[in-house]
Amino acid sequence: MKTGIVVFPGTNRERDMAIALHGVTGRKPEMLWHRDTALPDLDLIVLPGGFSYGDYLRCGAMAAHSPIMREVKAFAERGGHILGVCNGFQILTEAGLLPGALLRNGGMRFLSQDCYLRVETSETPFTRHWKKGDVFRAPLAHGDGNYACDAETLAELEGEGRVAFRYASAGGVVDASDRASNLNGSVNAIAGVISANNRICGMMPHPEDLVDPLMGGVDGKPLFDGLVEALVR
Numbered sequence: 346m347k348t349g350i351v352v353f354p355g356t357n358r359e360r361d362m363a364i365a366l367h368g369v370t371g372r373k374p375e376m377l378w379h380r381d382t383a384l385p386d387l388d389l390i391v392l393p394g395g396f397s398y399g400d401y402l403r404c405g406a407m408a409a410h411s412p413i414m415r416e417v418k419a420f421a422e423r424g425g426h427i428l429g430v431c432n433g434f435q436i437l438t439e440a441g442l443l444p445g446a447l448l449r450n451g452g453m454r455f456l457s458q459d460c461y462l463r464v465e466t467s468e469t470p471f472t473r474h475w476k477k478g479d480v481f482r483a484p485l486a487h488g489d490g491n492y493a494c495d496a497e498t499l500a501e502l503e504g505e506g507r508v509a510f511r512y513a514s515a516g517g518v519v520d521a522s523d524r525a526s527n528l529n530g531s532v533n534a535i536a537g538v539i540s541a542n543n544r545i546c547g548m549m550p551h552p553e554d555l556v557d558p559l560m561g562g563v564d565g566k567p568l569f570d571g572l573v574e575a576l577v578r
């Protein structure tokens with residue numbers, strides 16, 4: 346499986362992502378620079394976390410208009426698979442590749458802590474190694490992770506099973522009004538969503554940071570194992 350990771354000025358999680366992808370695929374990901382105007386042959390593009398362009402204007406707003414994103418959009422139009430984590434999720438919404446927006450966290454503070462996610466569907470290449478209802482731990486580190494969208498979009502996402510992950514308690518209880526579990530105040534406690542064609546996933550927490558016992562756990566590994574199973578040619 347050939348993977349590529351997009352690096353913008355201010356991206357800071359590309360190495361964590363590269364370690365995770367190298368570990369599951371056995372081959373080094375290609376690092377793609379924001380100014381690149383062509384893509385190599387790839388099965389998966391990852392937009393990693395960080396502070397692209399210093400979060401100027403809005404998180405992800407400038408990155409969404411960088412040269413590489415024209416290629417990423419063309420890749421998406423060809424049916425390519427894309428994963429956006431944290432700033433990557435913000436960039437995907439700013440680029441119009443996923444619906445909704447990531448607003449300032451409900452409590453107005455930058456959050457850096459573990460959270461628990463409940464898997465809402467196993468019918469995607471990103472979640473197929475989990476069962477619906479599984480709960481896993483993931484680190485989270487962001488200032489703007491409060492997922493929001495209009496009522497029509499929300500009904501569509503919920504109705505089409507396109508909510509991938511929700512913030513939950515360690516025991517798996519989802520309560521959007523409970524700030525102890527829905528840390529950033531996201532609508533319906535949404536932590537990750539999937540595109541209509543099931544090939545683009547954006548999520549705020551970082552599964553790439555729990556893929557080896559040496560990291561303190563392997564809770565995030567099923568996401569990468571599922572992608573390998575789905576995408577290996």
Ligand SMILES: NC(=O)CC[C@H](N)C(=O)O
Nearest residue numbers: 394395431432487488489
């Ligand atoms: N870890 C990240 O990708 C952070 C994303 C963004 N800079 C924010 O603070 O919301």
